[in-house]
Amino acid sequence: MNNAKGERLFRAVAELLGDKALTVTAKASGCAVDVAAGRYRDVAALLRDHPSLRFEQLIELCGVDYSAYSGAARPERRYGVVVQLLSIVHNWRLQLRCFPDDDEFPVVDSLVEVWPAANWFEREAFDLFGIVFDGHPDLRRILTDYGFVGHPFRKDFPVSGYVEMRYDPEQGRVVYQPVTIEPREITPRIVREPNYGDVGVG
Amino acid sequence: MSALAEIRNYTLNFGPQHPSAHGVLRLVLELDGEVVVRADPHIGLLHRATEKLAETRTWLQSVPYMDRLDYVSMMCNEHAYCLAIERLLGIDVPLRGQYIRVMFDEVTRILNHLLNIGTHALDIGAMTMVLYTFREREDLMDCYEAVSGARMHAAYYRPGGVYRDLPDRMPQYQESPYKNASTVRKLNEARQGSLLDFLDDFTQRFPRYIDEYETLLTENRIWKQRTVGVGVIDPDRAMALGFTGPMLRGSGVAWDLRKKQPYEVYDQIEFDIPVGVNGDCYDRYLVRMEEMRQSNRIVRQCIDWLRLNPGPVITGNHKVAPPSRQTMKANMEELIHHFKLFTEGIHVPEGECYAAVEHPKGEFGIYAVSDGANKPYRLKIRAPGFAHLAAMDEMARGHMISDVVALIGTMDVVFGEIDR
Numbered sequence: 001m002n003n004a005k006g007e008r009l010f011r012a013v014a015e016l017l018g019d020k021a022l023t024v025t026a027k028a029s030g031c032a033v034d035v036a037a038g039r040y041r042d043v044a045a046l047l048r049d050h051p052s053l054r055f056e057q058l059i060e061l062c063g064v065d066y067s068a069y070s071g072a073a074r075p076e077r078r079y080g081v082v083v084q085l086l087s088i089v090h091n092w093r094l095q096l097r098c099f100p101d102d103d104e105f106p107v108v109d110s111l112v113e114v115w116p117a118a119n120w121f122e123r124e125a126f127d128l129f130g131i132v133f134d135g136h137p138d139l140r141r142i143l144t145d146y147g148f149v150g151h152p153f154r155k156d157f158p159v160s161g162y163v164e165m166r167y168d169p170e171q172g173r174v175v176y177q178p179v180t181i182e183p184r185e186i187t188p189r190i191v192r193e194p195n196y197g198d199v200g201v202g
Numbered sequence: 203m204s205a206l207a208e209i210r211n212y213t214l215n216f217g218p219q220h221p222s223a224h225g226v227l228r229l230v231l232e233l234d235g236e237v238v239v240r241a242d243p244h245i246g247l248l249h250r251a252t253e254k255l256a257e258t259r260t261w262l263q264s265v266p267y268m269d270r271l272d273y274v275s276m277m278c279n280e281h282a283y284c285l286a287i288e289r290l291l292g293i294d295v296p297l298r299g300q301y302i303r304v305m306f307d308e309v310t311r312i313l314n315h316l317l318n319i320g321t322h323a324l325d326i327g328a329m330t331m332v333l334y335t336f337r338e339r340e341d342l343m344d345c346y347e348a349v350s351g352a353r354m355h356a357a358y359y360r361p362g363g364v365y366r367d368l369p370d371r372m373p374q375y376q377e378s379p380y381k382n383a384s385t386v387r388k389l390n391e392a393r394q395g396s397l398l399d400f401l402d403d404f405t406q407r408f409p410r411y412i413d414e415y416e417t418l419l420t421e422n423r424i425w426k427q428r429t430v431g432v433g434v435i436d437p438d439r440a441m442a443l444g445f446t447g448p449m450l451r452g453s454g455v456a457w458d459l460r461k462k463q464p465y466e467v468y469d470q471i472e473f474d475i476p477v478g479v480n481g482d483c484y485d486r487y488l489v490r491m492e493e494m495r496q497s498n499r500i501v502r503q504c505i506d507w508l509r510l511n512p513g514p515v516i517t518g519n520h521k522v523a524p525p526s527r528q529t530m531k532a533n534m535e536e537l538i539h540h541f542k543l544f545t546e547g548i549h550v551p552e553g554e555c556y557a558a559v560e561h562p563k564g565e566f567g568i569y570a571v572s573d574g575a576n577k578p579y580r581l582k583i584r585a586p587g588f589a590h591l592a593a594m595d596e597m598a599r600g601h602m603i604s605d606v607v608a609l610i611g612t613m614d615v616v617f618g619e620i621d622r
């Protein structure tokens with residue numbers, strides 16, 4: 001997106017949302033808006049309907065668990081819901097992010113009424129992160145197994161999971177049992193200081 | 203006994219082991235006679251938690267996972283992933299690398315549409331289509347093999363460019379008990395030159411092949427009876443449901459990221475965007491056919507450019523891309539770079555980024571969050587098929603059960619990307 005257009009989008013968003021948004025930042029690909037959970041749905045409806053913005057498409061919605069985030073931009077809350085919006089009329093993009101208030105039982109409003117496309121994306125965020133979407137018509141698990149326990153994309157959920165499935169020849173059916181594989185890490189997770197490896201540094 | 207028998211709706215399990223469920227779709231259909239009252243797709247039978255796995259791998263180690271998402275358009279998936287990393291790192295790809303990417307994106311688009319049209323026709327009764335489209339897929343997969351060594355899961359795009367330059371030689375057929383000397387000679391005829399010669403030859407043959415497909419399907423009475431007026435979506439509804447790609451263009455919305463938000467060198471290439479009128483399965487089929495012709499045009503332009511302009515194909519920044527084998531073995535500094543890159547990986551600065559490409563199925567996006575480590579903090583894959591399949595209930599309602607098969611075909615669902 002060229003600069004003049006990005007500037008126009010930024011000003012339109014900042015002017016329209018005013019104090020409804022926590023922060024509005026201009027980005028190379030458009031604009032990023034953080035809102036409080038209480039205003040999330042109203043802001044979304046405003047972004048869709050206002051003629052100067054017209055975000056008629058919800059491209060994507062996903063949950064994020066910030067509990068292990070080590071960077072400087074770590075939010076106060078544990079969970080975030082990140083929505084990518086697209087305006088076909090104006091040809092610009094916007095990222096809308098909100099933070100559910102309660103870390104133990106995260107709840108945000110559902111956007112299904114605003115964009116029907118949010119339906120499955122919210123089911124997925126509920127399934128993988130346990131974020132509850134208030135007002136969702138059919139909040140079932142979507143990707144995990146029937147009868148799955150837990151929310152696997154939370155940072156405290158191990159990659160290998162808790163149970164594994166095998167065929168039991170004696171019982172003649174498939175059974176669940178605790179996992180037998182050992183968790184292992186091949187490449188450790190490392191955060192280096194800036195300019196690491198440059199001449200005279202590190 | 204009452205005079206009227208009790209009439210109840212019938213619930214039918216369609217899949218997960220059904221040949222036209224295109225993989226592992228379990229569709230629970232509630233039927234009133236032969237009319238669908240409610241369709242409830244159950245997905246996740248192929249869920250591998252790619253996004254969670256990516257959090258435990260370095261940025262580079264996840265490139266091959268991307269191939270396995272939409273396993274019929276491999277390189278386009280890699281493209282979105284590499285774009286996201288490049289935007290976070292703020293690095294540029296050399297021009298030749300960009301042209302190679304565009305060329306292989308379009309080869310991939312042809313591969314994908316060939317499979318889609320072939321199997322869609324197969325599902326609704328035109329048995330021969332798939333034989334013809336798979337003949338051409340063979341040639342294009344040979345191109346994949348020539349550049350990467352793998353016919354499907356290429357891992358050819360890397361952050362900063364592509365893994366290596368185009369080869370001067372094509373892989374050759376060998377004599378075997380199933381192929382005698384004269385057959386092998388005939389098959390190898392077009393494979394004598396470089397990859398570009400082979401692709402050039404293919405692009406000259408391909409428009410004629412598309413004409414062949416058109417004679418088989420476009421005016422075919424049965425094909426039209428099965429697709430015209432089936433699964434009609436009006437443009438506003440298509441946008442609200444999050445449709446992208448041919449599903450959106452079939453409804454008459456001229457939206458294509460290659461034109462509207464160009465990435466790589468798409469802004470320097472001439473091509474047209476076909477759009478449908480009625481938004482039914484037949485229009486989406488026509489859009490895909492025309493897209494193949496346009497892709498052919500793009501590939502030709504890339505070949506012409508690539509023949510004239512040699513140069514690097516991957517960035518020279520050795521914190522992102524490995525140095526060449528020769529310099530690595532002769533130079534201590536380069537050896538250290540090589541070692542650090544393959545043991546520890548790329549360090550991506552803190553930040554978040556959403557990068558999208560025009561994938562053959564629609565908008566394929568990667569939302570990446572980095573906290574400065576050598577691994578992604580969070581990776582979210584936006585699969586176009588996920589949004590399309592979510593509209594299955596709405597599109598199938600009121601249609602006959604046999605139309606559900608046409609709908610699955612027109613949505614071009616691939617479970618590698620939907621279940622991730």
